[in-house]
Amino acid sequence: MNHFNIVFGFIFLSLISLSCQEDFSPKTDFKERYILESYIDLDYDRYMNTQVYATVSRLYNVEGFDPSQNKIDPSVSGAEIYLNYREILYKLQEDTNKTVITKYGTNQIYYYANLQNIYPSYNVSLTAKMPDGKVLTAQTQLLEGIQLGFSYNFDRGFTTKINRFLWGDAFTISWNNINDHLYFPQLLIPYVKLSPSGNEKKYFYEVPYTFIKQNGRYEPVFPSFTLDNSISYDYAAIDSSMVVLLQSGYAKYIFGYIMFQMVEMDNSLSKYYESIHGSLDQYSVNLDESVYSNVKGGLGIFGSRRTLSVSWRFDSTYAKSFIKK
Secondary structure, three states: OOOOOOOOOOOOOOOOOEOOOOOOOOEOOOOOOEEEEEEEEEOOOOHHHOEEEEEEEEOOOOOOOOHHHOOOOOEOOOOEEEEEEOOEEEEOEEEEEEEEEOOOOOEEEEEEEEOOOOOOOOEEEEEEEOOOOOEEEEEEEOOOOOOEEEOOOOOOOEOOOOOHHHHOOEEEEEEOOOOOOOEEEEEEEEEEEEOOOOOEEEEEEEEOOEEEEEOOEEEEEOOOOEOOOEEEEEHHHHHHHHHHHHOOOOHHHEOOEEEEEEEEEOHHHHHHHHHHOOOOOOOOOOOOOOOOOOEEOOEEEEEEEEEEEEEEEEOOOOHHHHOOO
16 A cells, blocks of 8 residues: 555645636635645554654646646655654654656655554644745544454354355444544455566455446446445355456465455544545646645645454365366
8 A cells, every 4th residue: 555645645736726706717816825734544553553644735826727737846845844642742754755756757755754652542733844934733633443343253264155044145344433434444355466477466356345237247346435334245245256366367376365454534534535525636626615624824634544454264165165176
């Protein structure tokens, strides 16, 4: 997973201030403002692995109405960013992501810090001083811990060959929903694929939660985000995924387990995602009051997210049952 692109890729690296006036002008008077995007990537299972990432950019203006005419990277270098956790200050270090090239031909600038002994529910604050002296601040509350529950425990290994009369036709994972947070669940089967040169690369095959019939054929349906406190995967959909994966030439490279993974966003990130979902894409350049921001002195977002995961080894006979003889 690319840590520099928050789970829904919402870093604003090219924005222009647009709005409508009574004279129908599509542009208002330009005001230079900074945009601070930061999130804490929590790991409550391994407390030493918690990290915070941030990017800083500025709004820009162009002649006319085509934002693609801008040729100058709006990313900001030289900012001084500090995170305050329980009166402990962590300074974020500036770096460049060598794997991400912006549309301006530059490497993405970001800031990061490794945090120690981070525990749930504490309030944290972020202060970012710009090279020109402008100061942006933001606060958030760290996510609480949640527990996952399962409709079946698979004590002898994962299999869909269970008593459906007693346990139903779907595997359900549930959790205690907190304050209408957004959740992004995935059921994954890890496997290794060999390249022509013989190098191994790990992949994750995502399992749909169901199939629906469209235009005379069955199409997989994958979960996106949810506000609910559970998700159910049809056992038939899991079996179909096993057929596709194991009969496509990867059988001897499968890892032998299935994994449920879910990203939880805190209240701030959830509100931000909901405010832009479906409206901001590569062609969207507007930023108005409908976009949630909790940054004072500028625009942007500061929040925390957590990835939960649990895995089950396959039953010794389950995977083998799908391999062609």
